[in-house]
Amino acid sequence: MDHLEALEAQSVYILREAYREFKQLVMLWSIGKDSTVLLWLARKAFFGHVPIPLLHIDTSYKVPAMIEYRDKLALEWHLNMIYGQNVEALKNKQTFPDGNVTRLQCCASLKSEALKHTLNGDWTRWGLNHNTGTYVPRTDNEPYTGVIVGVRADEEGSRSKERYFSPRDEHNDWDVGDQPPELWNQFKTDFAPGTHLRIHPLLDWTELNIWEYIERENIPIIDLYFDKGTGKRYRSLGCYPCTLPVDSTATNVSEIIEELVSGKFANIAERSGREQDKEDGHGLETLRRDGYM
Amino acid sequence: MATIQKEIKAAEKSTREQMNVVVIGHVDHGKSTVVGRLLADTGSLPEGKLEEVKANCKRNAKPFEYAFLLDALKDEQAQGITIDSARCFFKSVKREYIIIDAPGHIEFLKNMISGAARAEAAMLVIDAKEGVQENSRRHGYLLSMLGIRQVAVCVNKMDLVDYDKEIFDAIVTEFTEFLSRIHLEPKCFVPASARQGDNIVSSSPLTSWYDGPSVLEVFDGFSKEASSVDKPFRFPVQDIYKFTSADDDRRIIAGRVETGSIKVGDEVKFLPSEKRSKIASVEGFNLAQQNEAYCGQSTGFTLEKQIYIQPGELMCKVSDKQPKLSNQLKVNIFWLGRHPMITSKRYKMKLAGTHVPVWLRKVNTVLDASDLSTDNNRQQMERHDVAECILETLKPVAFDLNQEITNTGRFVIIDNYEIAGGGIILDSVAEKTDRITEHVQQREKNWQRSALTPGIRAGRYGQRSAMVVITGSSDKGIVQLAKSLEGHLFNCGRFVYFLGLSNSTIGIDSDILDSGQRDEQLRRLGEISHMFTDAGVILIVTISDLDDYELEMLQSLNKPNESVVVNVGENRFNKNEPDLQVDSIEDRDAAVQEIKKLLQSKNYLIEYFV
Numbered sequence: 028m029d030h031l032e033a034l035e036a037q038s039v040y041i042l043r044e045a046y047r048e049f050k051q052l053v054m055l056w057s058i059g060k061d062s063t064v065l066l067w068l069a070r071k072a073f074f075g076h077v078p079i080p081l082l083h084i085d086t087s088y089k090v091p092a093m094i095e096y097r098d099k100l101a102l103e104w105h106l107n108m109i110y111g112q113n114v115e116a117l118k119n120k121q122t123f124p125d126g127n128v129t130r131l132q133c134c135a136s137l138k139s140e141a142l143k144h145t146l147n148g149d150w151t152r153w154g155l156n157h158n159t160g161t162y163v164p165r166t167d168n169e170p171y172t173g174v175i176v177g178v179r180a181d182e183e184g185s186r187s188k189e190r191y192f193s194p195r196d197e198h199n200d201w202d203v204g205d206q207p208p209e210l211w212n213q214f215k216t217d218f219a220p221g222t223h224l225r226i227h228p229l230l231d232w233t234e235l236n237i238w239e240y241i242e243r244e245n246i247p248i249i250d251l252y253f254d255k256g257t258g259k260r261y262r263s264l265g266c267y268p269c270t271l272p273v274d275s276t277a278t279n280v281s282e283i284i285e286e287l288v289s290g291k292f293a294n295i296a297e298r299s300g301r302e303q304d305k306e307d308g309h310g311l312e313t314l315r316r317d318g319y320m
Numbered sequence: 321m322a323t324i325q326k327e328i329k330a331a332e333k334s335t336r337e338q339m340n341v342v343v344i345g346h347v348d349h350g351k352s353t354v355v356g357r358l359l360a361d362t363g364s365l366p367e368g369k370l371e372e373v374k375a376n377c378k379r380n381a382k383p384f385e386y387a388f389l390l391d392a393l394k395d396e397q398a399q400g401i402t403i404d405s406a407r408c409f410f411k412s413v414k415r416e417y418i419i420i421d422a423p424g425h426i427e428f429l430k431n432m433i434s435g436a437a438r439a440e441a442a443m444l445v446i447d448a449k450e451g452v453q454e455n456s457r458r459h460g461y462l463l464s465m466l467g468i469r470q471v472a473v474c475v476n477k478m479d480l481v482d483y484d485k486e487i488f489d490a491i492v493t494e495f496t497e498f499l500s501r502i503h504l505e506p507k508c509f510v511p512a513s514a515r516q517g518d519n520i521v522s523s524s525p526l527t528s529w530y531d532g533p534s535v536l537e538v539f540d541g542f543s544k545e546a547s548s549v550d551k552p553f554r555f556p557v558q559d560i561y562k563f564t565s566a567d568d569d570r571r572i573i574a575g576r577v578e579t580g581s582i583k584v585g586d587e588v589k590f591l592p593s594e595k596r597s598k599i600a601s602v603e604g605f606n607l608a609q610q611n612e613a614y615c616g617q618s619t620g621f622t623l624e625k626q627i628y629i630q631p632g633e634l635m636c637k638v639s640d641k642q643p644k645l646s647n648q649l650k651v652n653i654f655w656l657g658r659h660p661m662i663t664s665k666r667y668k669m670k671l672a673g674t675h676v677p678v679w680l681r682k683v684n685t686v687l688d689a690s691d692l693s694t695d696n697n698r699q700q701m702e703r704h705d706v707a708e709c710i711l712e713t714l715k716p717v718a719f720d721l722n723q724e725i726t727n728t729g730r731f732v733i734i735d736n737y738e739i740a741g742g743g744i745i746l747d748s749v750a751e752k753t754d755r756i757t758e759h760v761q762q763r764e765k766n767w768q769r770s771a772l773t774p775g776i777r778a779g780r781y782g783q784r785s786a787m788v789v790i791t792g793s794s795d796k797g798i799v800q801l802a803k804s805l806e807g808h809l810f811n812c813g814r815f816v817y818f819l820g821l822s823n824s825t826i827g828i829d830s831d832i833l834d835s836g837q838r839d840e841q842l843r844r845l846g847e848i849s850h851m852f853t854d855a856g857v858i859l860i861v862t863i864s865d866l867d868d869y870e871l872e873m874l875q876s877l878n879k880p881n882e883s884v885v886v887n888v889g890e891n892r893f894n895k896n897e898p899d900l901q902v903d904s905i906e907d908r909d910a911a912v913q914e915i916k917k918l919l920q921s922k923n924y925l926i927e928y929f930v
């Protein structure tokens with residue numbers, strides 16, 4: 028068994044454990060490479076099916092190609108696709124691109140808030156109708172108690188301390204100082220009413236592992252990651268006002284791997300293109316304690 | 321250091337070996353600093369990371385610490401202490417590592433354990449000036465329980481003792497002696513200074529008296545454990561899938577092969593149900609067709625003969641050495657719970673794929689892992705205790721002895737939603753009376769028997785009392801059948817009462833409604849049945865999906881009174897034969913007549929009385 032096979036087996040095990048233990052389970056799909064790998068792993072775990080709804084938080088500042096790609100795969104793979112949005116903040120122009128709030132505040136409102144309220148069911152959830160290919164408000168509003176997220180431990184300091192199954196209280200708060208023990212693949216799957224769990228099947232993967240797996244499995248990944256003649260491409264996908272493309276001429280997966288192994292990105296952190304991380308030394312930890320992924 | 325990175329890049333990528341190593345030891349002995357140094361001195365940090373952390377320290381007027389490369393949380397940096405284990409990714413020329421930097425403070429022992437339980441080898445750090453401390457020993461002791469057999473020791477902060485060989489040697493002697501008492505042999509001791517960078521990635525001129533490996537070389541010297549493919553096949557059933565709504569008719573038994581291997585056509589057995597079938601296919605997605613599966617793989621199988629089994633059972637190969645099956649286990653436990661582990665409380669045990677209610681029956685010996693002193697007179701286990709004790713589960717569980725097959729020989733204990741302890745199985749205990757039998761014996765001894773004997777009541781009511789258990793897969797179907805039966809017997813003048821498990825759930829079990837305590841609901845139902853049947857009633861109870869062990873518990877609790885078992889539809893019992901098998905209840909009246917005939921033939925309904 029090689030290293031990628033071992034990673035796959037562990038992630039599949041975690042996904043099945045989550046599916047067995049949680050009735051109200053949802054998987055976040057940001058359209059990026061990590062959560063797309065996660066989606067693929069779900070198809071592995073459930074033998075071609077995805078019996079878990081997928082949730083995308085649409086900040087409205089995503090590149091249009093991302094939405095197209097999302098809907099194309101959702102139809103093709105018969106995904107139970109849902110999106111949520113902070114409609115109020117967008118209407119009132121309480122966003123960074125509108126110049127009314129800082130980057131961190133913008134993230135907190137368009138992502139964390141939208142996520143929180145879509146998860147607990149008090150904001151509208153739009154669901155994809157597979158017959159018409161359009162989104163309609165869903166009638167269910169039961170809170171999701173298990174949320175599967177594609178974070179990796181190598182991304183940033185506070186993520187390196189995560190558990191595979193990580194409890195959050197009713198306010199979505201993450202008590203980093205007091206996480207439950209987790210040993211021998213026995214995870215915390217019992218939880219008091221009112222609390223819920225984040226599930227992290229990709230914790231042990233590195234950025235390089237993700238690309239190697241995409242290559243091995245031939246996963247259809249969104250082409251924003253590839254240079255299309257401009258000498259620029261995205262290394263990580265976020266909202267376009269805050270995620271800068273990087274200078275790179277990699278046009279396919281194997282060229283990206285080459286760049287990560289021995290080329291220009293061999294020693295450069297992935298999130299260096301994310302502006303919101305830089306506002307204070309612990310930007311991401313602060314956001315994450317508050318529900319950010 | 322640039323050369324190391326270049327060599328690695330030349331080596332192959334995803335096929336490279338990978339290993340998890342944990343760094344442990346007493347608080348403040350320098351674990352995070354060792355790891356930070358290792359990353360920095362091998363050029364493993366992302367560009368700008370070191371500068372960023374240094375700048376952050378300057379901004380906050382704090383001296384720079386290598387530990388801050390790992391201690392990323394605000395609280396950790398503010399207090400200069402590691403709170404939770406960090407995963408950090410690191411490559412050497414030889415292989416890739418996830419290094420787990422564990423906290424040393426006793427308050428965070430559960431975090432140390434969470435980190436260490438993922439590791440294959442450990443580096444234990446001891447401060448040369450402070451010497452061997454309480455948690456150096458406690459962490460050392462826990463290694464063997466956590467399944468880690470390779471350990472090396474880093475004697476750190478040698479700069480504080482002027483690189484004195486005698487001090488180093490004294491620590492080597494003292495700690496080797498300690499480890500030998502717990503049957504661990506350290507690979508080596510490295511004198512180092514993480515702060516100064518001595519003997520971390522290269523050998524230091526300041527310890528010219530030492531010619532052993534550096535910390536980096538020790539890491540590379542750890543060996544991967546041999547694959548468990550030659551061990552007996554063990555496959556805890558994680559779940560059973562049938563995605564019929566997506567037009568998929570496969571019934572797939574999903575899980576991970578813990579040890580051994582299996583191929584299509586092999587005969588398999590499920591425990592504890594003891595049902596058997598054969599492997600029909602190995603399933604997967606985006607894979608070429610497979611006919612075999614090996615340890616480590618998360619996979620799935622279809623079976624030739626469809627049998628009813630439940631998630632949590634252990635699938636084994638009939639031709640292999642079989643696991644043990646028992647409801648009493650001798651174990652070694654470490655307890656992390658805020659409340660002590662006590663004998664009168666119902667806990668939950670998770671072992672391989674199964675969850676079962678469990679009780680602490682007896683504490684044999686409590687051990688203080690920080691000095692190996694023992695106590696044989698304790699009734700309960702306090703936080704951070706390690707103890708040998710006897711556990712009893714409600715139903716027999718399938719397991720292996722930890723020393724034979726690690727993955728199916730260990731478990732965790734849940735106390736009120738929290739993982740509160742972990743343990744390894746030392747042995748199964750020879751059949752002793754279980755809790756329920758003991759309870760019934762006690763109950764019978766102390767029960768105030770009325771002067772009205774069962775015979776007198778039978779005379780009055782023209783019937784002998786019994787608990788009639790109706791089970792099957794459809795709750796609705798069996799409830800309707802039970803009600804029809806009740807109505808019919810009543811109209812025939814019988815003294816009869818219907819009590820469904822769902823009714824008792826609403827009533828007497830309302831305090832445990834949402835906690836999934838089916839065993840406790842059944843226990844209460846058994847006690848209630850005992851009273852009804854004592855009163856001379858024919859009591860009809862319905863419980864869907866009853867299994868062998870649950871039935872046996874109900875029957876025990878109803879003793880000394882009698883019981884009759886009716887199964888509707890697919891038979892889920894393996895050991896027990898139902899007294900009556902009803903295949904279909906479409907014709908309910910016919911089913912009622914069949915049951916009535918059974919009750920007549922067993923002399924419960926006395927037709928005439930002289």
Ligand SMILES: Nc1nc2c(ncn2[C@@H]2O[C@H](COP(=O)(O)OP(=O)(O)OP(=O)(O)O)[C@@H](O)[C@H]2O)c(=O)[nH]1
Pocket residue numbers: 345346347348349350351352353354385387400401402403422423424425476477478479480512513514515516
């Ligand atoms: N003089 C000296 N100080 C050291 C050395 N290694 C670590 N220290 C100091 O010891 C203190 C504790 O170091 P850490 O690396 O945080 O210790 P730790 O073992 O990770 O501590 P916890 O994780 O909280 O248990 C820091 O102030 C370090 O600078 C060393 O080799 N020499």
Ligand SMILES: [Mg+2]
Pocket residue numbers: 350351352353387401402421422423424
């Ligand atoms: Mg530390």
